[in-house]
Amino acid sequence: MSNYIVSSNLAISDSGFLFYPATGESFTLNQIGIFILNKLREGKDENAVIQSLVDEYDVDKNTAERDFTDFIYQLKQNNLVQES
Amino acid sequence: MDKKRYERPVIIKQYSGLMNKFGSSPVTKPMTEIDGIPIRRMVDEYGSPLFVFSEKKIRENYRKMYRLFKTRYPKVQFSWSYKTNYMNAVCSVFHQEGALAEVVSGYEYDRARRLGVEGRNIIFNGPDKNTASLERAIKESAKIHIDHFDELFEIIELTEKMNADVDVAIRVNMDTGIYPKWDRFGFNYENGEAMDAIKRIIKNPRLHLTGLHTHIGTYIMSADPYRVAASKLVNLANEIYKQYNIVLDYIDMGGGIPSNNTLKGQYLQAEQILPSLEDFADAITSPMFDLEMPHDELPTLYLENGRSLIDDAGYLISSVIANKRLSDGKRAVIIDAGVNYLFTSHWFNHKIVPGQQSGEFTENSAVYGPLCMNIDCLRENIVIPSFKKGDLVVILYVGAYSVTQWMQFITLRPNVIMVMEDGETELIRENENIEYINSLEKVPEILKNFSL
Ligand SMILES: Cc1ncc(COP(=O)(O)O)c(C=O)c1O
Numbered sequence: 001m002s003n004y005i006v007s008s009n010l011a012i013s014d015s016g017f018l019f020y021p022a023t024g025e026s027f028t029l030n031q032i033g034i035f036i037l038n039k040l041r042e043g044k045d046e047n048a049v050i051q052s053l054v055d056e057y058d059v060d061k062n063t064a065e066r067d068f069t070d071f072i073y074q075l076k077q078n079n080l081v082q083e084s
Numbered sequence: 085m086d087k088k089r090y091e092r093p094v095i096i097k098q099y100s101g102l103m104n105k106f107g108s109s110p111v112t113k114p115m116t117e118i119d120g121i122p123i124r125r126m127v128d129e130y131g132s133p134l135f136v137f138s139e140k141k142i143r144e145n146y147r148k149m150y151r152l153f154k155t156r157y158p159k160v161q162f163s164w165s166y167k168t169n170y171m172n173a174v175c176s177v178f179h180q181e182g183a184l185a186e187v188v189s190g191y192e193y194d195r196a197r198r199l200g201v202e203g204r205n206i207i208f209n210g211p212d213k214n215t216a217s218l219e220r221a222i223k224e225s226a227k228i229h230i231d232h233f234d235e236l237f238e239i240i241e242l243t244e245k246m247n248a249d250v251d252v253a254i255r256v257n258m259d260t261g262i263y264p265k266w267d268r269f270g271f272n273y274e275n276g277e278a279m280d281a282i283k284r285i286i287k288n289p290r291l292h293l294t295g296l297h298t299h300i301g302t303y304i305m306s307a308d309p310y311r312v313a314a315s316k317l318v319n320l321a322n323e324i325y326k327q328y329n330i331v332l333d334y335i336d337m338g339g340g341i342p343s344n345n346t347l348k349g350q351y352l353q354a355e356q357i358l359p360s361l362e363d364f365a366d367a368i369t370s371p372m373f374d375l376e377m378p379h380d381e382l383p384t385l386y387l388e389n390g391r392s393l394i395d396d397a398g399y400l401i402s403s404v405i406a407n408k409r410l411s412d413g414k415r416a417v418i419i420d421a422g423v424n425y426l427f428t429s430h431w432f433n434h435k436i437v438p439g440q441q442s443g444e445f446t447e448n449s450a451v452y453g454p455l456c457m458n459i460d461c462l463r464e465n466i467v468i469p470s471f472k473k474g475d476l477v478v479i480l481y482v483g484a485y486s487v488t489q490w491m492q493f494i495t496l497r498p499n500v501i502m503v504m505e506d507g508e509t510e511l512i513r514e515n516e517n518i519e520y521i522n523s524l525e526k527v528p529e530i531l532k533n534f535s536l
Binding site for chain 1: 087088089090091092093094095096097098407409413443444445472
C-alpha cells in the first residue's frame with residue numbers, strides 16, 4: 001500500500017488556502033482536500049486515509065478510493081507530495 | 085453519528101497577479117427540478133439522457149412576446165417556425181396559442197397538415213418547394229412566399245395548368261448593415277429585383293400579392309437591423325399602394341431574435357449583452373407607422389420567431405459517466421449526451437448546471453459527450469462543481485434546433501417529454517429502438533450470408 005511524503009513547510013489555513021514557500025505557489029483546497037492532505041501529513045498511508053474518509057464522511061469505499069487516486073495525482077502534478 | 089457531507093477532494097492552483105478573464109467563478113446554482121418536478125424522478129421514469137420541454141414556459145414566452153408587439157402595433161400575427169422545433173406536441177402548444185405554421189419544405193408542410201393546420205394557415209417559405217408540394221399548396225390556398233424567379237415562373241405555369249388562383253408574397257433580402265448579408269434567400273431590395281418580382285406578380289391575373297416577407301438572419305444581436313429591414317419593407321408596401329392601389333394583407337418580419345444562449349467566442353454572457361425584447365419590438369414596429377394606407381386597412385404584422393420562444397423551454401438532462409484528468413491536469417467530465425443530440429453546441433457554449441446539490445468548490449473542466457469521437461465536446465471550459473458517476477447535469481436553453489437537427493449516430497435518440505401545466509409529465513417522443521432503425525434498412529439478398 002502506497003505511502004506518500006508531503007513536501008515540507010506547507011502552510012494550510014482552515015479555509016483551504018495552501019502556500020508552498022519553496023516555490024511561492026499558492027492553492028485552494030476544499031474541505032475534503034484539506035482533510036486528506038492533513039492525514040497524509042500525519043503519515044497515514046493510502047488505506048488509512050481512505051478508511052478515515054469512509055468513517056467520517058458519507059461516502060463508500062470505492063468512491064473514496066477513486067477520488068483519493070485522482071487527488072493524489074493532482075498533488076503530485078503540483079509537486080506537493082511524492083511516493084515514498 | 086451522522087456522517088459529514090462528502091464531495092470530491094479538489095486542489096486548484098492560484099495564479100496571483102493574473103486576472104481571471106472570466107471574473108470570479110460564478111456560483112452555478114443547481115437545478116434539481118423543472119416546473120416543480122424533480123429531475124431525478126423524471127430520469128428514473130424516462131431514462132437518461134432526456135429532453136424535457138416545459139409547456140408552461142412555452143406559453144409564457146409566447147404570451148409575453150405577443151403582448152410586446154400587440155401593445156406597439158394593433159394587428160399582429162405570429163407564425164411558428166417549424167424548423168426550430170417541429171415536434172408535434174410543441175407545435176400544438178403554439179397553435180393553441182394562435183400561431184400559424186411557418187414551414188420551409190414539403191415535409192414540414194405535411195407535418196403541419198397532419199397536425200390539422202389548414203393550408204390557408206400555413207406560410208410556405210424556403211428555396212426548395214418541389215413541384216408536388218407547390219401544387220398542393222396552391223390547391224390548399226397556403227400562403228406561398230416566393231423565393232426566386234424560377235419558383236415564380238413555376239407557380240405561374242402551375243396556376244395555368246390547374247386553372248387556379250393563388251395568394252403569394254415574396255421574400256425580400258436587403259442590406260440591413262449586418263454581416264453576413266443573407267442575400268441568398270428571396271429577391272434583393274437594393275438592386276430593384278424585389279420591385280421587379282412584384283410587378284410581374286401584379287401583372288399576372290391568377291397571382292394575388294398579399295404580403296412581403298423578410299427574415300434577416302438568426303440570432304441577431306442588435307435591434308437596429310430590424311428597424312432598417314422594417315423601413316425597407318414599409319417603403320415597398322407604400323410603393324405598391326401608390327402605384328397599384330393594392331393594400332397588402334401583411335408584412336412578415338421573420339424571426340431571428342436571439343435567445344439566452346451564449347455564442348462561442350462571445351466574451352460576455354448573452355444575458356449581459358443582448359438587447360431586450362422591448363428593444364426588438366420597438367425597432368420592428370416603429371417603422372410600421374410610416375405606412376401610408378388608411379389606418380383601418382393597415383397590413384398585419386407577421387412574425388416568425390423561433391429560438392426566442394422555445395430555447396429556454398427546452399432542457400437536456402444527462403448523467404455523468406466518468407471523471408477524468410487530461411494530460412495537462414485539467415478535469416474532464418464525460419456525460420451521456422453528446423453533440424449528436426446538440427448540433428447547436430457547435431456554435432453555442434451551452435450552459436450546463438448540476439442537477440443536484442453540490443459542493444461550493446468549482447473547477448474549470450471540459451465536458452465531453454459519450455461518442456467515441458474527438459469532436460464530441462460540449463464545453464471546452466466551464467467552471468462547475470465536481471460530480472460523481474451517476475450525478476445529473478442539466479443543459480439549458482436547448483429547445484431550438486435541437487430535436488430537429490439531432491442525429492442518430494452510434495447511439496439511439498432518447499425519450500422526449502413535456503412537463504404539462506398541470507404538473508404531469510407526458511412522453512412526446514419515444515426513444516428509438518433498433519427495430520425502428522433497422523426497419524428502414526434492406527440488405528441485398530446476396531449479402532445476407534457470411535461465415536466468420
Ligand atoms: C424563414 C424563417 N423564418 C423564421 C425562422 C426562425 O428563426 P429564429 O429561430 O432565429 O427566430 C427561420 C430560421 O432561420 C427562417 O428561415
